Every structure is written in C-alpha cells, then in structure tokens.
Amino acid sequence: MKSDTKKYYKIPQKMLEIFLARGYQELRVEDQSLFDPYYDSMNEHWSANTSFLNLIGWRDSYPTYFKIAEGLLINITYLNTEGYPVAVPFVGNYTEEKIKKAMQILKEDFAGFDAQLIIMDVVPWMLPYYEASGIQFEIEDNRDYMDYTFTPEQFLAGMDTQDDRYRYNYFKRRFAYETEEITPFHREEIREFMEREWCGEKTCEECHCGCLLRVIDNLVPVFDKIRINGILVRVEGKMAGLCIVSCRNGLGVYQYKNAVNRIKGINEYLLRESFERYLQSADTINYTEDMGVENLRYYKEHMAPAHTLLSKLTLTERG
Structure with missing residues (x-):
C-alpha cells in the first residue's frame, strides 16, 4: 500500500x-x-x-x-x-x-x-x-x-456538443460496463484504483494540495453520514472510474473525478451520469479549479465553453 x-x-x-x-x-x-x-x-x-x-x-x-x-x-x-x-x-x-x-x-x-x-x-x-x-x-x-461555474443549461450544452455526445455514446455502445453508487464498502476498491491510476503516474510532491488517498480515506467511509454522492464504474469487471459530487442550496459541485482515460468516453459518461442522478436540482454547477495544470485547464475550458470563472480571493491584513 x-x-x-x-x-x-x-x-x-x-x-x-x-x-x-x-x-x-x-x-x-x-x-x-x-x-x-x-x-x-x-x-x-x-x-x-x-x-x-x-x-x-x-x-x-x-x-x-x-x-x-x-x-x-x-x-x-x-x-x-x-x-x-x-x-x-x-x-x-x-x-x-x-x-x-x-x-x-x-x-x-x-x-x-x-x-x-x-x-x-x-x-x-x-x-x-x-x-x-x-x-x-x-x-x-x-x-x-478560480472555480469553473456553469448554469445547468450551459453545462448540458457542453456535454451535448458533437464530440462529447459521440464519446458518451461510444462508451455506452462499445464497453461492457456496470455502474454502482459509492458506499463505505467501496473504500478498498477505490483506494486500489487510485494507487494504480493516480499514484502510479505521479509523485507525492506533484500533489501540492495534499494526498488524494487521504481524501478517499476521509470521505468514502462516511458516505452514509454526510451530504455526498458518487458513482464508480467498472469495465469488464474492473474499476475504471469514479465521480464524487455534492449538491446543497442549489449549488452542485463536482468534487472529484478520475478515470482510465484510455477508455474512450468514460469521462463523458461519468459527468453526465452524475448530473442526471444527483445534480438536476442545482441552479449552479461548480467544476472546481484547474490549479494552473495545462492539460486540466484545456479540458475544463473546452468541456463547456460557456462558463464563468469564479474568483477565490485571498485577503491579507496590511501592516
């Protein structure tokens, strides 16, 4: 481990x-x-x-x-x-x-x-x-x-672009997949997936905000105790992705998503499926920040081109 x-x-x-x-x-x-x-x-x-x-x-x-x-x-x-x-x-x-x-x-x-x-x-x-x-x-x-924010209409329009719609439908037609709602019992399966697909590609120093494995350890065991929802997807019996979201007072947040990117269309599936299950009551969708990571910025800017960047200001007392 x-x-x-x-x-x-x-x-x-x-x-x-x-x-x-x-x-x-x-x-x-x-x-x-x-x-x-x-x-x-x-x-x-x-x-x-x-x-x-x-x-x-x-x-x-x-x-x-x-x-x-x-x-x-x-x-x-x-x-x-x-x-x-x-x-x-x-x-x-x-x-x-x-x-x-x-x-x-x-x-x-x-x-x-x-x-x-x-x-x-x-x-x-x-x-x-x-x-x-x-x-x-x-x-x-x-x-x-800055957080990427969308109206539900903007977000759905982004997922309904020709390329995203094609990838979503390709995933559903091409792969033998199963979807489950995350529960505390999935902790070990998710942790093993993260170690393989996330930690296997990065050093701890690259996770400059802290350890995502620790986040999984903190959140998954309490899925039945706090306002949190999520899905995991298996392809041919093996875990291939997960998405964790929250929705409160009209604010829907994609808190975390990770997938085997070589499986075409799985990211589009995770986004759409999570929205349809958990975020339809939201008046604002927040897809969090890109932390200046070039590939992540490109992905978030293009997944739904009509978006608003929400500033998160730092106030430092003078003197």
Missing part, C-alpha cells in the same frame, strides 16, 4: 492549545448537522473549497477548527503543507454588523496565534462585507484557483 511521502508541518502544540483556549474545536464528521443551518442561511453560493465536504475531505492537509460567534461559524484552517494558519470565509448569513464584529474576533484570535491574518477563498459577493469591517487588506486573485 502506497504511503504519502510529502512533507507536512504538524500544528505546533502551543498554537493548538491557543486554538482550544480561544474556544475553537476541531471539525468532525459529526458536525454536519451543526453546520447545515449556517450553510442554509448563506446569502449566495460559496466556493467549492468552503463546502463542508471539502473541509472534511482535506482535513489531513488542512485541519479545520471552528467556533460560533455573532451568529456565524468562524473557521480556521492550519495549512499543514505550508506551516501556518489561515481563515476561511465565515459561514452563515452575512450582514455588515455581524461581519464587522466577527472580524474583530478573528483579528484578536490571529494576534493570539502570533500569525498574520489571512482569509482565503473569499468569493466576490463576500468582499464588500470584509472591506466594510474597517480592517485593511491586500487582495490577491489567482487565475489558477
């Missing part, structure tokens, strides 16, 4: 003690029901990274701690791949008064951590609230980390 060789920075014990002393607690799967009402009250959609599923999936690389204040969830993530804490956007209903008060709490907390106040993954509708808090920020936007 492959082990992760990437370097991680363990959260310093002193900082962890300060987190806990200031009222933060580590995020757990069981906190889904606590978070749900706050997500339900959000003014507009959030980024894929801010979803509960994402916070749980990547908790080995980015452990998250939270507390409730001013009617909002305040979330801090320790970047194990970098070695310092950052905040992620407040979860809850935004008003200028609430955000201003919560920002003062956050500012005091980061001073207590002896760390610079940084907030990541702020989407554009949130920015005026943070700017009105009275704290001065440097604002950074990076094309590599």
Whole structure:
C-alpha cells in the first residue's frame, strides 16, 4: 500500500492549545448537522473549497477548527503543507454588523496565534462585507484557483456538443460496463484504483494540495453520514472510474473525478451520469479549479465553453 511521502508541518502544540483556549474545536464528521443551518442561511453560493465536504475531505492537509460567534461559524484552517494558519470565509448569513464584529474576533484570535491574518477563498459577493469591517487588506486573485461555474443549461450544452455526445455514446455502445453508487464498502476498491491510476503516474510532491488517498480515506467511509454522492464504474469487471459530487442550496459541485482515460468516453459518461442522478436540482454547477495544470485547464475550458470563472480571493491584513 502506497504511503504519502510529502512533507507536512504538524500544528505546533502551543498554537493548538491557543486554538482550544480561544474556544475553537476541531471539525468532525459529526458536525454536519451543526453546520447545515449556517450553510442554509448563506446569502449566495460559496466556493467549492468552503463546502463542508471539502473541509472534511482535506482535513489531513488542512485541519479545520471552528467556533460560533455573532451568529456565524468562524473557521480556521492550519495549512499543514505550508506551516501556518489561515481563515476561511465565515459561514452563515452575512450582514455588515455581524461581519464587522466577527472580524474583530478573528483579528484578536490571529494576534493570539502570533500569525498574520489571512482569509482565503473569499468569493466576490463576500468582499464588500470584509472591506466594510474597517480592517485593511491586500487582495490577491489567482487565475489558477478560480472555480469553473456553469448554469445547468450551459453545462448540458457542453456535454451535448458533437464530440462529447459521440464519446458518451461510444462508451455506452462499445464497453461492457456496470455502474454502482459509492458506499463505505467501496473504500478498498477505490483506494486500489487510485494507487494504480493516480499514484502510479505521479509523485507525492506533484500533489501540492495534499494526498488524494487521504481524501478517499476521509470521505468514502462516511458516505452514509454526510451530504455526498458518487458513482464508480467498472469495465469488464474492473474499476475504471469514479465521480464524487455534492449538491446543497442549489449549488452542485463536482468534487472529484478520475478515470482510465484510455477508455474512450468514460469521462463523458461519468459527468453526465452524475448530473442526471444527483445534480438536476442545482441552479449552479461548480467544476472546481484547474490549479494552473495545462492539460486540466484545456479540458475544463473546452468541456463547456460557456462558463464563468469564479474568483477565490485571498485577503491579507496590511501592516
């Protein structure tokens, strides 16, 4: 079994003690029901990274701690791949008064951590609230980390282009395949597939956001406990692809997809089948970022040419 060789920075014990002393607690799967009402009250959609599923999936690389204040969830993530804490956007209903008060709490907390106040993954509708808090920020936007977003009509039109439709139909006609909804019992099968088809092609250092095997280990065993859906596909009895999605408050997110690309049409099948099973109630489809990877950018830009890039801003306190 492959082990992760990437370097991680363990959260310093002193900082962890300060987190806990200031009222933060580590995020757990069981906190889904606590978070749900706050997500339900959000003014507009959030980024894929801010979803509960994402916070749980990547908790080995980015452990998250939270507390409730001013009617909002305040979330801090320790970047194990970098070695310092950052905040992620407040979860809850935004008003200028609430955000201003919560920002003062956050500012005091980061001073207590002896760390610079940084907030990541702020989407554009949130920015005026943070700017009105009275704290001065440097604002950074990076094309590599913008989410690809679509209306359902745009997404379906992309999947219905002549080439994509041909590849989808080719897969269905040509291959003996079976599709199953992912359950916790699929963990080992998916992990073996990932070791073969993902880890076999890459080094741990190439996975700069963290280890996808750890994400699988965090998510698949709790498929029956959190708001997550997915399918796996076998071709001639052997696993050939999977797709994991979430849908909440009209926001459908393709959280993760991987397939044996030499099997023609399997990617088109995974996208369409997941949409038809789980995402038809969405008013927005988020296909996450391309991280500046050239092949991935080309694929995402061309799969549905009519799309919108959603900025995920990084706010760094001045001074």
